[in-house]
Amino acid sequence: MTSELDTQLLRASHPLDLAAIDTSSTPGFDGGKKAGRAALESGEARLAELQEKLFAESTADGTRSVLLVLQAMDTAGKGGVVSHVVGAVDPQGVALHAFKSPTDEEKAHDFLWRIRKQLPAAGRLGVFDRSHYEDVLIHRVRGFSTPEVIEQRYGTIRDFEQELVDAGTTVIKVMLHIGADEQKQRLTDRLADPAKHWKFNPGDLDERAFWPQYMEAYQIALDRTDADSAPWYVIPADHKWFARLAVQTLLIEALERLDLDWPAADYDVEAEKARLAAS
């Protein structure tokens, strides 16, 4: 059994109104923190087993993969999702990449160049910690690209993701939606604890000053790139336990929809048994 969290309530609506979403809510889940943590723990083995089946399929010429795209404001919990949700999966089946500010070489290429290089191979659960969406988010807010270029990118992204889907990748896009007050609290906690000082970057406060502009950029980007084949989910993220459980549930559901099974042997099992017995 997976948790009772109803992920359909997390699907981005059209038109999207981020301000109308209570970042401290836990839509689709009846329990509190204790029940949520228990549900997360009980889903770990299920997620790991499903991923192993996907991996097994890839050893028998399967081409399917899953890609989780994580976008969020700083401190919203991307790292915690990677550690506590993805961390339950065998590392051999995970292809994680954290996209930082592009290098000079990356900037000299189309914005999808560095993204394509990190796409998950067949059988893997790919995880993007930030992604090509930075090129329509921070680029819009900070003016790194012109409005015309950004406008064009929405279409480019839609086509790109459809290409992935057509090639066998299940694409799941998640915005961890944290409130500005909760971010302030988390940053305050980091500054109060010397063991967490390394997690703080003065640049985080620079970006925080653009909060309304970021919300607008997210809203537009999600509206323009949401698709049934590559859906966006907006997950209220003030409660870490809820955000983690929601992402885990999305992954489990996506893998269950693949109707995975252990692949049949592509060799003569009885013949190999005899050969082994004689060895």
Add this chain to the structure above:
Amino acid sequence: MTSELDTQLLRASHPLDLAAIDTSSTPGFDGGKKAGRAALESGEARLAELQEKLFAESTADGTRSVLLVLQAMDTAGKGGVVSHVVGAVDPQGVALHAFKSPTDEEKAHDFLWRIRKQLPAAGRLGVFDRSHYEDVLIHRVRGFSTPEVIEQRYGTIRDFEQELVDAGTTVIKVMLHIGADEQKQRLTDRLADPAKHWKFNPGDLDERAFWPQYMEAYQIALDRTDADSAPWYVIPADHKWFARLAVQTLLIEALERLDLDWPAADYDVEAEKARLAAS
């Protein structure tokens, strides 16, 4: 507290005599399976915390990393070590690579070319599932390279690993030493269970036929490339719980020797607190 396993007993001796090592033994550990599993579980948080400190150091210009090299005959448990030992570490701090048969492009380069590309960045725990040692193991057994080339490679490998050590990488090399009978049992189990058929490859039996030659190749390779700065450990691997605990202990000890601490802030904490409060 880490476990009470004495890893010095696992260090490769000179001259190495693999046949003299009981693959079902548990050197340096007094308890049995139950105690071993408990010790493994209790070490998980410690390993994860140490690795996080290594990662934190890298965000403050630290250059240190750890590289675990795993070599073994098929079924010896490399995958289980990755899943159950490395799996306890935050995926963001792990750089895992499984080396398969080289591609045509890789073959057109020096044997270390593909290895260097997978070296862990600062702050990461790198894990090689198979490695450059294949170029002196299967290459020797199957004659893929001449004796002269293989002879030269031992020196090349020693120099390469010393270079890594000099650059700040702690190198830990592990041979999971399984017995031929135990391998037979594990392969039998795989063939008996349709859910495990995908893990079996007829090629495994082809290699199994060369068991004595592989043991000789391992013995020579370990003898020629063991160094205090890049040590080899031979871990009896008939008991999966023991092999996992031994690797975990090696990693914890290596990280503890780095004397890690949370890095100090490279910004004015009080100024940032004030800036945050005003935001």
